[in-house]
Amino acid sequence: MSDPRQEPEDQGPMHMHQLITADGQRVEDELLEEFIADVDDETLLGLYRDMVAVRRIDREATALQRQGQLALWPPMLGQEASQVGSARALEADDFIFPTYRENGVAYCRGALFSQMMGVWRGNTNTGWDPYEINMATPQIIIGAQTLHAAGYAMGLGLEGKESLAIGYLGDGATSQGDVHEAMVFAASFQAPVIFFCQNNHWAISEPVGLQSSVPLAGRAPGYGIPSLQVDGNDVLAVLAATRWAAARARSGGGPSFIEAVTYRMGAHTTADDPTRYRGVTELEEWGAKDPIARLRTLLQGRGKLDAGAEAEIATTADTVGAELRQACISLPDPEPMSIFDNVYADSHAILERQRDHYERYLAGFFAAEQGLGTSSSSGAAGTKGASTMEGSRP
Amino acid sequence: MSQLTLTQSINAGLRRAMEDDPKVVLLGEDIGTLGGVFRVTDGLMKDFGSHRVIDTPLAESAIIGTAVGLAYRGFRPVCEIQFDGFIYPGFDQIVSQVAKLHVRTQGKVRMPLTIRVPFGGGIGSPEHHSESPEAYFVHTAGLRVVSPSNPQDAYTMVRQAIASDDPVLYFEPKRRYHAKGDVDLEADLGAAPALGSARVAAAGTDVTLVAYGAMLKTALDAASAAAEEGISIDVVDLRSLSPVDYVPLMESVRRTGRLVIAHEASQTLGLGAEIAATITERCFNYLETAPVRVTGFDVPYPPSKLEKHHLPDLDRILDGVDCALGRTNSRTGMED
Numbered sequence: 001m002s003d004p005r006q007e008p009e010d011q012g013p014m015h016m017h018q019l020i021t022a023d024g025q026r027v028e029d030e031l032l033e034e035f036i037a038d039v040d041d042e043t044l045l046g047l048y049r050d051m052v053a054v055r056r057i058d059r060e061a062t063a064l065q066r067q068g069q070l071a072l073w074p075p076m077l078g079q080e081a082s083q084v085g086s087a088r089a090l091e092a093d094d095f096i097f098p099t100y101r102e103n104g105v106a107y108c109r110g111a112l113f114s115q116m117m118g119v120w121r122g123n124t125n126t127g128w129d130p131y132e133i134n135m136a137t138p139q140i141i142i143g144a145q146t147l148h149a150a151g152y153a154m155g156l157g158l159e160g161k162e163s164l165a166i167g168y169l170g171d172g173a174t175s176q177g178d179v180h181e182a183m184v185f186a187a188s189f190q191a192p193v194i195f196f197c198q199n200n201h202w203a204i205s206e207p208v209g210l211q212s213s214v215p216l217a218g219r220a221p222g223y224g225i226p227s228l229q230v231d232g233n234d235v236l237a238v239l240a241a242t243r244w245a246a247a248r249a250r251s252g253g254g255p256s257f258i259e260a261v262t263y264r265m266g267a268h269t270t271a272d273d274p275t276r277y278r279g280v281t282e283l284e285e286w287g288a289k290d291p292i293a294r295l296r297t298l299l300q301g302r303g304k305l306d307a308g309a310e311a312e313i314a315t316t317a318d319t320v321g322a323e324l325r326q327a328c329i330s331l332p333d334p335e336p337m338s339i340f341d342n343v344y345a346d347s348h349a350i351l352e353r354q355r356d357h358y359e360r361y362l363a364g365f366f367a368a369e370q371g372l373g374t375s376s377s378s379g380a381a382g383t384k385g386a387s388t389m390e391g392s393r394p
Numbered sequence: 395m396s397q398l399t400l401t402q403s404i405n406a407g408l409r410r411a412m413e414d415d416p417k418v419v420l421l422g423e424d425i426g427t428l429g430g431v432f433r434v435t436d437g438l439m440k441d442f443g444s445h446r447v448i449d450t451p452l453a454e455s456a457i458i459g460t461a462v463g464l465a466y467r468g469f470r471p472v473c474e475i476q477f478d479g480f481i482y483p484g485f486d487q488i489v490s491q492v493a494k495l496h497v498r499t500q501g502k503v504r505m506p507l508t509i510r511v512p513f514g515g516g517i518g519s520p521e522h523h524s525e526s527p528e529a530y531f532v533h534t535a536g537l538r539v540v541s542p543s544n545p546q547d548a549y550t551m552v553r554q555a556i557a558s559d560d561p562v563l564y565f566e567p568k569r570r571y572h573a574k575g576d577v578d579l580e581a582d583l584g585a586a587p588a589l590g591s592a593r594v595a596a597a598g599t600d601v602t603l604v605a606y607g608a609m610l611k612t613a614l615d616a617a618s619a620a621a622e623e624g625i626s627i628d629v630v631d632l633r634s635l636s637p638v639d640y641v642p643l644m645e646s647v648r649r650t651g652r653l654v655i656a657h658e659a660s661q662t663l664g665l666g667a668e669i670a671a672t673i674t675e676r677c678f679n680y681l682e683t684a685p686v687r688v689t690g691f692d693v694p695y696p697p698s699k700l701e702k703h704h705l706p707d708l709d710r711i712l713d714g715v716d717c718a719l720g721r722t723n724s725r726t727g728m729e730d
């Protein structure tokens with residue numbers, strides 16, 4: 001038996017589609033070319049701007065976590081092209097089912113920083129209103145959202161709507177039963193759904209080779225789902241690949257699977273210590289394939305990114321960072337009694353009784369703290385009326 | 395005696411079980427190279443090899459389901475579920491297979507699985523990382539469910555769980571992972587209190603207070619605070635949630651006549667409900683007041699900034715004690 005912890009060596013028939021090489025050269029790709037025929041240098045510059053902003057979001061949020069302003073943060077450093085390229089391929093009415101890591105996608109979607117930070121600050125489980133930006137809230141249960149995407153797309157099919165759902169997932173998620181069941185349903189019902197898998201090579205401490213002995217994109221065809229493997233650090237190729245899948249979905253072609261080959265340059269989350277399980281060589285190797293640097297080289301070569309433009313983009317990024325910080329630290333603490341809200345569309349007597357009880361408890365606690373206390377809390381037992389302890393015993 | 399944290403104690407217990415029985419294998423996400431996200435399995439892959447400490451692909455149903463197959467083959471699998479809220483993909487295998495195989499095969503197939511689950515809140519985590527799902531498993535016949543509250547029990551009980559021929563859900567009080575205590579690593583397993591036994595953690599005379607897992611510490615703190623006010627609380631550490639050891643519990647309630655049960659899990663159909671019902675049935679004539687439950691509310695675990703409102707703390711327990719004592723408390727004046 002081969003060691004499952006090794007990278008799959010045989011990439012088989014999988015061909016990694018690419019349009020911009022790691023050193024910033026534009027190369028041709030037979031399949032993808034038609035999907036980006038309309039992309040001019042201005043659009044490329046826009047993608048560059050997005051990626052710089054997303055990287056800045058990541059840096060600022062990581063800093064905020066270290067400063068105790070966020071409880072946790074899942075870095076997306078290195079995955080900017082996968083997130084921006086895919087998000088920018090979508091229409092406003094396409095519906096996104098993300099994982100916890102797609103904050104770059106959320107940015108492109110127009111989520112407010114206050115909404116983005118609320119979840120990671122521990123204020124709420126829901127950042128944005130899913131229907132406002134057509135994007136579900138961050139999914140922490142690995143793989144669950146792929147079923148939701150398949151189901152949403154089945155709904156579009158039932159309504160005969162020309163729109164699509166996209167489910168983001170990680171390499172680790174491909175091992176979950178939910179993901180396989182999502183592909184079965186999507187294929188059976190030819191649902192207009194895109195499974196967008198960011199293979200960032202790690203699921204916390206587990207390398208992708210432990211999840212699969214074949215390239216991840218190689219699995220989907222077995223379910224009857226056409227797939228592509230794309231350079232996930234090449235924003236143009238990711239845009240094109242997602243447009244390929246979107247065109248299939250919109251024209252009744254059914255589901256597609258995209259494996260965006262990228263790399264998680266940061267820790268799994270700010271609570272993780274990656275030095276325990278991976279070496280620096282890998283980091284250096286992937287650092288050389290940076291998504292932002294390669295587009296910078298390309299744009300500079302075309303004379304589209306002079307010092308002035310760079311400075312302007314840097315200023316925009318600084319503004320993004322400052323706005324995010326401000327939005328985060330000025331989030332009001334949630335109301336204690338809100339824990340009873342929205343458990344049901346129509347609450348019920350038992351829950352309302354618990355709410356009432358806790359309200360009384362807090363009121364008594366407050367009164368006790370003010371020295372008015374008759375009720376329990378901090379002073380507890382001794383401050384209250386006579387014990388009935390001496391009451392009769394059987 | 396060694397001074398160990400609760401995580402180190404579980405680690406030592408796993409190590410000892412693996413030394414004693416070559417059929418003990420560990421399965422879970424990130425348990426090998428990383429040593430688990432809480433480092434409970436730290437160093438075990440290095441010492442026992444990746445064939446016995448298995449980093450599995452990311453799939454809980456498969457972790458439990460393949461452990462069933464390993465058990466069929468005579469192994470004693472110890473599964474780690476990374477966080478409480480991630481056990482549900484494995485729920486079907488636990489409820490429909492692990493719990494039922496022994497009875498289904500008329501005792502011919504044993505399921506000596508141990509399923510380790512860090513549980514409970516109070517650590518400032520996002521959704522799904524702070525749950526108390528123990529009642530689902532207590533409700534499922536065929537499973538044993540335990541939860542240690544201190545390093546010595548953590549060490550002994552994990553060994554007992556692995557040695558048990560029944561499947562055991564072993565709920566680890568993650569909020570107390572770093573708590574230190576004396577652990578006798580050489581203690582004879584046969585002489586240790588049985589896996590299914592409860593224990594009086596602090597002796598008292600006025601009120602019986604039942605808790606388990608991380609809540610035990612809160613209960614002990616409440617007992618100390620109450621002692622300053624002249625109230626003497628008998629604190630019972632449940633240790634085993636299924637089956638519940640009612641002997642020391644009834645003995646205590648017969649002395650105190652008053653019962654408070656505290657847990658983080660939601661109230662409805664939680665351990666508190668079951669214990670209150672059973673004690674009411676079996677000790678009715680000894681009870682001075684109705685049993686009191688101090689629990690998490692019947693709400694999904696709230697975001698971390700609000701978790702202190704959901705988790706029963708010392709004050710809420712003392713308020714429950716007041717209620718059991720018939721003193722003015724937060725329930726006073728509430729309509730029935």
Ligand SMILES: Cc1ncc(C[n+]2csc(CCOP(=O)(O)OP(=O)(O)O)c2C)c(N)n1
Nearest residue numbers: 101140141142170171172173202203204480
């Ligand atoms: C059902 C479930 N099991 C375990 C976890 C714990 N967990 C959180 S992230 C993660 C790794 C996910 O890896 P991958 O799918 O590659 O996504 P990435 O984090 O790399 O973006 C694990 C095991 C979880 N959140 N949900």
Ligand SMILES: [Mg+2]
Nearest residue numbers: 170171202203
């Ligand atoms: Mg990954």
